[in-house]
Each structure stands twice: as C-alpha cells, then as structure tokens.
Amino acid sequence: MLKAEYKTRGLVPQDVIEAVSFDKPELKEGQVLLEMLAAPINPSDVLTLTGQYGILPPLPAIGGNEGVAKVIEHGPNVSSPDIGQTVLIPMGIGSWSTHIVADAKVLVSLPNGVDPIQLSMITINPPTASLMLSEFVDLQKGDWVIQNAANSGVGSYLIKLAKLRGIKTVNVVRRESLIKPLLAAGADVVLVDGIVDGLSLAKRVKAATDSAAIKLGIDAVGGSATDRLGGTLAEGATLVNYGAMSGEPCSLAPTVIIFKDITVRGFWLAKWFRTSTPEQQKGVFATIIGLIATGKLSAPIHATYSVKDIKQAVTIAASGQRNGKVVIVKE
Amino acid sequence: MLKAEYKTRGLVPQDVIEAVSFDKPELKEGQVLLEMLAAPINPSDVLTLTGQYGILPPLPAIGGNEGVAKVIEHGPNVSSPDIGQTVLIPMGIGSWSTHIVADAKVLVSLPNGVDPIQLSMITINPPTASLMLSEFVDLQKGDWVIQNAANSGVGSYLIKLAKLRGIKTVNVVRRESLIKPLLAAGADVVLVDGIVDGLSLAKRVKAATDSAAIKLGIDAVGGSATDRLGGTLAEGATLVNYGAMSGEPCSLAPTVIIFKDITVRGFWLAKWFRTSTPEQQKGVFATIIGLIATGKLSAPIHATYSVKDIKQAVTIAASGQRNGKVVIVKE
Numbered sequence: 001m002l003k004a005e006y007k008t009r010g011l012v013p014q015d016v017i018e019a020v021s022f023d024k025p026e027l028k029e030g031q032v033l034l035e036m037l038a039a040p041i042n043p044s045d046v047l048t049l050t051g052q053y054g055i056l057p058p059l060p061a062i063g064g065n066e067g068v069a070k071v072i073e074h075g076p077n078v079s080s081p082d083i084g085q086t087v088l089i090p091m092g093i094g095s096w097s098t099h100i101v102a103d104a105k106v107l108v109s110l111p112n113g114v115d116p117i118q119l120s121m122i123t124i125n126p127p128t129a130s131l132m133l134s135e136f137v138d139l140q141k142g143d144w145v146i147q148n149a150a151n152s153g154v155g156s157y158l159i160k161l162a163k164l165r166g167i168k169t170v171n172v173v174r175r176e177s178l179i180k181p182l183l184a185a186g187a188d189v190v191l192v193d194g195i196v197d198g199l200s201l202a203k204r205v206k207a208a209t210d211s212a213a214i215k216l217g218i219d220a221v222g223g224s225a226t227d228r229l230g231g232t233l234a235e236g237a238t239l240v241n242y243g244a245m246s247g248e249p250c251s252l253a254p255t256v257i258i259f260k261d262i263t264v265r266g267f268w269l270a271k272w273f274r275t276s277t278p279e280q281q282k283g284v285f286a287t288i289i290g291l292i293a294t295g296k297l298s299a300p301i302h303a304t305y306s307v308k309d310i311k312q313a314v315t316i317a318a319s320g321q322r323n324g325k326v327v328i329v330k331e
Numbered sequence: 332m333l334k335a336e337y338k339t340r341g342l343v344p345q346d347v348i349e350a351v352s353f354d355k356p357e358l359k360e361g362q363v364l365l366e367m368l369a370a371p372i373n374p375s376d377v378l379t380l381t382g383q384y385g386i387l388p389p390l391p392a393i394g395g396n397e398g399v400a401k402v403i404e405h406g407p408n409v410s411s412p413d414i415g416q417t418v419l420i421p422m423g424i425g426s427w428s429t430h431i432v433a434d435a436k437v438l439v440s441l442p443n444g445v446d447p448i449q450l451s452m453i454t455i456n457p458p459t460a461s462l463m464l465s466e467f468v469d470l471q472k473g474d475w476v477i478q479n480a481a482n483s484g485v486g487s488y489l490i491k492l493a494k495l496r497g498i499k500t501v502n503v504v505r506r507e508s509l510i511k512p513l514l515a516a517g518a519d520v521v522l523v524d525g526i527v528d529g530l531s532l533a534k535r536v537k538a539a540t541d542s543a544a545i546k547l548g549i550d551a552v553g554g555s556a557t558d559r560l561g562g563t564l565a566e567g568a569t570l571v572n573y574g575a576m577s578g579e580p581c582s583l584a585p586t587v588i589i590f591k592d593i594t595v596r597g598f599w600l601a602k603w604f605r606t607s608t609p610e611q612q613k614g615v616f617a618t619i620i621g622l623i624a625t626g627k628l629s630a631p632i633h634a635t636y637s638v639k640d641i642k643q644a645v646t647i648a649a650s651g652q653r654n655g656k657v658v659i660v661k662e
Contacts, residue, residue: 052586054586054589054590222585227580241585241588241589242585242589243585243589244584244585244586249558249582249583249584249585250582250583250584250585250588251580251581251582252580252581252583252595253575253580253581254553254572254573254574254575254580254581254597255383255385255575256597257572257581257595257596257597258385258572258573258574258597258598258599259385259597259599260597261597261599261602262597263594263595263596264583264588264594264595264596265588265594265595266585266587266588266589266590266591266592266593267589268589268590268592271592
C-alpha cells in the first residue's frame with residue numbers, strides 16, 4: 001500500500017512528490033476502505049505541487065484531487081455502498097494512492113463495468129468544459145466557439161460536448177501533428193497558432209469559418225496567445241481564461257478590448273462548486289456520467305502509471321508534449 | 332482664417348498635421364459661420380493622426396473632435412441660434428480651426444459667459460469618466476474605485492465626479508509630484524505606481540484604504556500597469572480599460588482573472604453614442620454642463636495654443652509629461 005505524498009512545494013513538481021508507505025488505519029464507525037482504480041494528473045494538481053494554485057492544502061498532503069475507487073472493506077456499522085461497488089472519491093482527499101479511507105456516507109456510486117480510467121476524470125475537466133460552454137454566452141446550435149490548448153483534457157471534452165450540442169469549434173494547437181487526431185475526434189476546424197503562410201490566426205479563422213461571428217473564446221494558454229484568440233472574436237464577444245499553460249500573464253490589446261467590446265472573464269471550477277446548488281451539480285454530473293457510460297464522451301490517454309512511479313508520471317504530466325492525460329492506475 | 336489639416340497619417344503626429352488657410356465658403360441655406368473659441372487635443376485625436384484609433388475619417392481631414400464656438404454669421408433663412416450665442420460643435424466635424432461652417436439645426440446652445448475652455452471639453456472626457464463610474468458596477472456611497480493615469484483629463488473628471496457622488500478614489504500616478512495637486516483636487520488616496528519602499532501597489536492600497544473591497548478598477552495605461560491595478564481589486568470586481576498610454580497590450584495574470592473572478596471590460600464612448608438613446612445622452616450632458624457652469628467640475632489646463640501653432644500644440648499633447656489638457660483657442 002502506497003501513497004504519493006509531498007511535504008514541501010517547489011517549482012520542479014517531481015522533486016517534491018514521492019511514493020511512501022500507506023499504513024492502513026483501523027476503520028472507524030461509518031468508514032470504508034477503498035482501493036483506488038484510477039486518478040488523473042491534472043494541470044491544477046501540478047500547480048498545487050508548485051504552489052501556484054488558488055487554494056493550497058496544508059502540508060504534508062497527498063497529491064491528486066479526483067478519481068474512482070472500489071469499496072473493499074466496510075468499517076463498523078456500514079452496509080452500503082456494497083463491497084465491490086465503484087465509487088467517486090470526494091474531491092480534495094488526495095487521490096494518488098493505492099488505498100483511501102473515506103466516510104461511506106459521502107461516496108457517490110458510479111456505474112460498475114465502465115472503464116475506470118475514463119470515469120476517474122469526470123469531476124474536473126468535463127464540467128469545466130461543459131460549464132464554459134454554458135455559463136458565459138447563450139450559444140445556439142450552429143454558433144461557433146474558438147479554443148486554444150485544444151489538445152488538453154478540457155479541450156478534448158469541449159470538442160465533444162460542443163458537437164453533442166450542435167456548436168461548432170475552432171481549435172487552436174501548437175503542432176501540426178495534432179490537426180488530424182482532433183479532426184477525427186470531432187473538431188470542425190483545427191489551426192496551428194501564430195502566423196502560418198504569412199497569415200494571422202484571425203485571417204485563417206475567417207477563411208475557415210466563412211467569416212462566422214465567433215461569440216466565445218476559451219483560453220488556457222495566456223501570454224500573447226490570449227491576444228491572438230481575442231483577435232478572432234466578434235464584436236461584443238466573451239473571452240474566458242481558465243489556465244496559463246504559457247506561464248505568462250494574459251496579454252490583450254486595448255484595441256481589442258475597447259473597439260471590439262470584448263469581455264474577459266475567468267473560470268474556476270472550485271468557485272462554481274462553492275456557489276452552485278447541489279441540484280445544479282447533480283444535473284451537470286448526471287449528464288457527464290451518462291455520456292461516459294455510453295461511450296459518447298471520452299478523453300485521450302497519454303500514459304498510465306502506478307503510484308510507485310509517481311515521479312515519472314508527474315514529470316510527463318508537467319511536460320507540454322503529451323497527447324492526452326496521464327493517469328495513475330491500480331498496479 | 333486657418334484650419335489644422337492632415338493629408339496622411341503617421342506615427343509622429345506633429346509631422347502630419349499643419350495649419351493651412353481656411354477659405355470661407357458662401358453660406359448655404361440653413362448654415363451658419365462659427366468662430367471657434369476653444370477645442371482640446373484629446374489622446375483619441377492623437378491616435379486618429381497616427382492611425383491607431385478605432386474609427387478613422389477619410390483624408391484629408393481637419394484634426395480635433397470637440398469644441399465650443401460662437402455664431403458670427405447667419406446664412407440664408409437662419410434665425411437661430413442668435414449671433415453671439417455660444418454653441419457646442421457637432422462631433423466629428425474637425426474642431427482645430429479658427430472657423431467652421433455648420434448646419435444651424437444641429438447646434439446645441441451652451442450657457443454664454445462660462446469659461447469656453449472648460450466648456451470645450453464636455454463631449455468626450457466628462458461623459459467617459461461619468462459613464463465608467465455608472466455603467467459597469469452599481470457603486471454606492473462610500474464605495475472605493477481605483478484608477479491609473481489619474482492625472483489625465485478623464486482622470487481629473489473622475490476624481491471630481493466620484494467625490495460629488497460620495498464615491499472614494501484611489502489614484503495611481505507615475506510621479507510623486509502629482510500627489511499634492513490630485514489630493515487638492517479631491518482625490519482620497521494618491522499612490523505612485525509600482526514598488527515603493529519594497530511594497531507592491533496592492534499592499535499600499537490595502538494600507539491606505541483600511542483593506543476596503545475595491546469593486547471597480549479603471550485602466551488607461553495597459554501593459555503591466557493593468558496587472559498591478561488588477562492586483563488591488565476585490566474578488567468579483569470589474570476592471571475597465573479605456574486607453575493604452577503605455578502603448579502596450581494589457582497584461583493580466585490568470586491567477587487574478589481566474590482566482591479573483593475579475594471581469595475585464597472595455598469602454599468606448601463612440602460606441603455608447605451609437606447605442607444609447609437621445610434621452611440618455613441629454614441626461615448625461617445636462618448634468619455635466621450644469622456642473623461646469625457652476626464651477627463644480629473643471630479639468631486642469633497645461634497650455635493653450637492658437638491654430639497656427641498646431642504642430643507645437645500636438646507635440647506637447649502627445650508627450651507624457653503634461654499637467655493638464657492642451658487646448659486650441661481663439662488667438
């Protein structure tokens with residue numbers, strides 16, 4: 001039994017995280033022992049290790065923030081969920097671990113028999129993608145959205161969720177090799193960022209969308225990429241930032257903000273969890289779980305590792321050259 | 332009779348503008364001849380000369396976009412406004428001229444006997460300041476606002492309009508020498524931008540306002556100044572950009588946009604004119620004219636020039652080291 005723990009924070013995330021022994025405590029009244037099946041490494045997890053995230057847990061802490069597990073032992077006076085039931089672990093509990101002790105009452109049961117790796121990612125990226133498509137602009141069927149970092153976890157879900165709603169996507173990537181896979185995944189348009197063949201991103205977007213008015217831009221990169229995205233938007237559009245993969249502040253020309261009347265907003269899922277009602281949350285998750293269970297929604301996986309290889313897993317997850325999510329799985 | 336004309340646009344604004352002869356045309360039915368009393372040089376006028384503004388008039392064009400004049404001759408079938416009446420010239424007509432021919436019908440009469448220099452600036456800066464205080468955040472008496480470029484025309488009006496409404500202002504400037512004059516003009520707090528005595532702007536704002544929640548930030552500078560302003564704002568606040576005195580794109584950390592849930596908006600007066608009703612416009616101007624006529628609202632004047640010295644006037648207006656507005660006046 002192992003857990004991936006960090007006692008300090010530091011700018012090289014793989015240096016602070018390490019696999020240490022998990023000593024199973026005596027189960028108390030109402031508790032269950034869970035065996036972890038899968039837990040992803042999200043960008044926010046890496047920023048939590050480096051100390052750059054908006055909320056930081058007290059140290060020492062276990063890495064990871066979401067995942068799915070199987071109930072393997074009941075503590076005193078526990079009758080459900082059944083032994084063997086697949087459950088979602090509560091957020092903020094530290095999911096990069098082979099085993100977790102949790103209160104039976106707070107566990108949400110998930111359908112058994114669905115790929116645990118796909119299920120393990122439902123609490124963060126799919127609701128982020130889904131809510132960014134619905135919380136800022138009232139999009140109708142046939143409307144266009146543009147996003148950068150289109151190959152990220154959120155980006156992949158956004159392509160699929162938009163398609164299911166009849167919304168068209170322009171997807172901005174950094175490598176030409178990503179164009180084909182994203183088109184195959186349902187993207188309407190995929191373009192490499194910056195100047196290509198002497199043409200700005202804005203000009204190429206205009207050509208590829210027949211000059212459609214793009215009402216929503218979704219930025220996970222920051223730096224000058226924000227400005228390039230802003231340049232593609234229609235007058236009165238909204239630009240939502242939810243990440244800073246470039247490590248740079250968002251840059252946006254006043255000529256875009258002022259003359260094109262662009263509204264810039266931020267999206268933070270943790271805040272949505274604090275301010276939304278349990279009914280709103282259930283609604284969002286029920287839809288997502290349904291889509292994953294029926295195979296309509298999935299994200300590409302770059303690699304899987306077990307807890308003992310956490311340093312290597314975090315190294316790969318923190319690097320920019322992935323083609324999907326890194327997931328910690330049962331050995 | 333002279334007019335300040337430009338036939339091309341160029342990055343050195345004083346190189347493209349020049350005083351040329353104004354040949355008075357025969358007045359047609361319904362027209363009047365106006366003698367200009369005063370017309371300011373606004374930052375947007377300079378950007379129109381350099382070609383960096385959102386709307387550019389066809390060339391050749393007369394510089395300037397607002398001002399006041401006196402009716403000195405009636406064309407055929409004109410009976411009002413009276414000869415000698417002070418009037419506001421219509422926007423977009425080119426105000427840096429000793430004389431202007433205009434349709435009598437579109438002229439708005441202003442109170443005679445009020446300082447024409449102060450009256451000449453009412454159509455752009457005061458409504459910009461007034462609307463930025465009212466269009467984005469529902470501010471109550473005692474609420475705090477922060478602005479940079481506090482020594483600009485808009486900045487000076489904003490200090491006074493906020494004070495008249497019981498709203499408190501933090502004013503960010505680049506030079507310590509501006510602190511005293513702005514405090515004397517009604518500013519509640521004046522701080523030099525950047526790090527001072529090892530303390531960030533955000534820390535000094537906290538100390539000076541007793542940690543007040545600042546709900547509105549007003550940015551005319553762009554570049555890293557936008558980020559420093561953003562860092563002083565309360566969670567859920569709005570940051571309004573209306574200019575780019577730094578010449579750089581607005582820079583804003585995703586940690587501010589996302590974790591503090593800051594909304595970034597732009598303000599462009601020309602758009603407000605296009606989208607507001609005549610009643611809304613009359614309401615805003617009636618208030619401003621009343622405040623100026625009674626001496627409650629005024630802006631500092633750096634220097635006045637006549638049309639023949641337009642190159643020198645534009646040189647000074649385009650430089651950063653002014654202590655007030657440059658105004659073109661009757662010789």
